[in-house]
Amino acid sequence: MIYYSLNHQSPNVSFAEAAVKGQAPDKGLYFPERIPTLSKEFIQNIKNYSKEEIGFTVMKPYVGESIPDDILKQIVVETINFDFPLVKITDNISSLELFHGPTLAFKDVGARFMSRCLGYFNRNSQQHTTVLVATSGDTGGAVANGFLGVEGVDVIILYPSGKVSPIQELQLTTLGQNITAIEVQGNFDDCQAIVKQAFIDDDLNKKFSLTSANSINVARWLPQQLYYFFAYQQWHHEEPPIICVPSGNFGNICAGIVAYMSGLPVKHFIAACNANDTVPEFLQTGEYKAKQAVATISNAMDVGNPSNFIRIMELFAQKIENLKSLFSSVSIDDAVTKATIKEVYQQYQYLLDPHGAVAYKALDDYLQYHTNDKGFILETAHPVKFPDTVEEVTGVTIKIPESVQHLLSKSKKSVMLSSGFEAFKDWMMQA
Numbered sequence: 001m002i003y004y005s006l007n008h009q010s011p012n013v014s015f016a017e018a019a020v021k022g023q024a025p026d027k028g029l030y031f032p033e034r035i036p037t038l039s040k041e042f043i044q045n046i047k048n049y050s051k052e053e054i055g056f057t058v059m060k061p062y063v064g065e066s067i068p069d070d071i072l073k074q075i076v077v078e079t080i081n082f083d084f085p086l087v088k089i090t091d092n093i094s095s096l097e098l099f100h101g102p103t104l105a106f107k108d109v110g111a112r113f114m115s116r117c118l119g120y121f122n123r124n125s126q127q128h129t130t131v132l133v134a135t136s137g138d139t140g141g142a143v144a145n146g147f148l149g150v151e152g153v154d155v156i157i158l159y160p161s162g163k164v165s166p167i168q169e170l171q172l173t174t175l176g177q178n179i180t181a182i183e184v185q186g187n188f189d190d191c192q193a194i195v196k197q198a199f200i201d202d203d204l205n206k207k208f209s210l211t212s213a214n215s216i217n218v219a220r221w222l223p224q225q226l227y228y229f230f231a232y233q234q235w236h237h238e239e240p241p242i243i244c245v246p247s248g249n250f251g252n253i254c255a256g257i258v259a260y261m262s263g264l265p266v267k268h269f270i271a272a273c274n275a276n277d278t279v280p281e282f283l284q285t286g287e288y289k290a291k292q293a294v295a296t297i298s299n300a301m302d303v304g305n306p307s308n309f310i311r312i313m314e315l316f317a318q319k320i321e322n323l324k325s326l327f328s329s330v331s332i333d334d335a336v337t338k339a340t341i342k343e344v345y346q347q348y349q350y351l352l353d354p355h356g357a358v359a360y361k362a363l364d365d366y367l368q369y370h371t372n373d374k375g376f377i378l379e380t381a382h383p384v385k386f387p388d389t390v391e392e393v394t395g396v397t398i399k400i401p402e403s404v405q406h407l408l409s410k411s412k413k414s415v416m417l418s419s420g421f422e423a424f425k426d427w428m429m430q431a
């Protein structure tokens with residue numbers, strides 16, 4: 001598979017080069033030159049395939065010759081070695097639970113796939129690669145866990161001190177080995193600014209081979225398609241589903257649309273946003289206006305200029321009318337999100353996290369006007385990662401899942417730095 005830059009000013013590249021570079025030299029996002037078509041036989045008999053067979057079949061055309069088949073198979077097996085259950089909440093709404101991975105967030109799949117690809121591409125290199133990533137909570141944990149122990153790759157995670165939840169902090173700071181956590185005395189934007197500055201700093205680039213692990217990387221973006229195939233394996237209704245995805249940078253939902261375009265039956269996609277309503281507004285006005293992000297209780301979706309939206313537009317030939325035939329987007333505020341968590345818990349004893357609650361509300365509203373349809377939400381994080389909100393509105397103390405119990409006895413190790421680039425650079429140059 002060949003990848004081109006959406007800015008059209010850089011040479012085409014292979015999967016390997018796109019994954020190692022992250023972004024094209026012209027600052028465009030890489031995009032596959034064509035969307036492969038899956039056979040009808042494969043879709044119709046999807047229930048008879050194992051998760052691993054689906055993973056390999058779907059990913060193989062995108063990876064092409066960059067990775068030999070036996071190694072790609074192994075990467076797929078390690079990427080998806082947990083459950084993706086589709087759980088019924090009401091007669092019409094189910095929840096695709098994507099929080100059964102090691103860091104309890106859907107980002108595990110993309111991070112695990114990408115880290116193993118980079119480990120393979122780096123296998124003969126003398127120089128270590130240093131992955132720099134800023135996180136508001138979920139990304140850092142998934143990336144750290146995904147890259148833990150990968151040879152030749154060091155990971156440095158910057159997170160805002162005091163602004164991630166206790167479980168998230170333990171996931172970032174207790175791994176050791178090739179993972180270092182930097183606790184920045186500032187907010188997420190300060191962390192992000194440091195990382196951006198680092199990528200263009202001459203001294204750091206001389207000393208380190210730096211790369212990023214954010215969702216614009218094709219090796220993190222494309223494997224997210226697999227959730228949608230796993231959901232369809234468990235879909236027992238005649239009509240295809242309405243799929244509602246809580247969206248921030250729009251990488252996850254964009255991967256779902258790619259799956260649809262390669263043959264997966266889907267009736268409609270809804271991108272559910274919090275107060276950050278750049279895309280819902282675009283669909284209404286036809287004019288795309290990036291905004292400053294505002295803080296909400298579903299903070300992994302606090303994005304004012306979603307980086308992957310350009311990829312969605314590319315899938316629809318950059319035409320808004322085409323997009324609207326399959327896709328809608330709405331904004332749900334914090335008050336409604338809290339009321340939804342409470343209501344769904346009281347009526348159905350199902351505990352949503354704030355991101356899943358945004359999606360639930362958006363889908364429920366849609367189904368009021370499409371009474372013959374059924375659908376599911378993507379539940380992107382475990383509620384225990386956002387205990388303050390969930391416990392406040394439901395009164396329930398959330399049980400910590402067994403898979404993360406071991407974290408509680410570990411001690412946090414982090415490097416505390418003041419915000420601002422110079423402190424970070426000094427620390428790096430001494431490292």
Ligand SMILES: *Cc1c(COP(=O)(O)O)cnc(C)c1O
Nearest residue numbers: 138248249250251252300380381
């Ligand atoms: C990252 C994240 C999202 C947003 O996903 P995008 O692909 O950026 O749209 C939603 N929910 C949770 C819990 C996340 O961590």
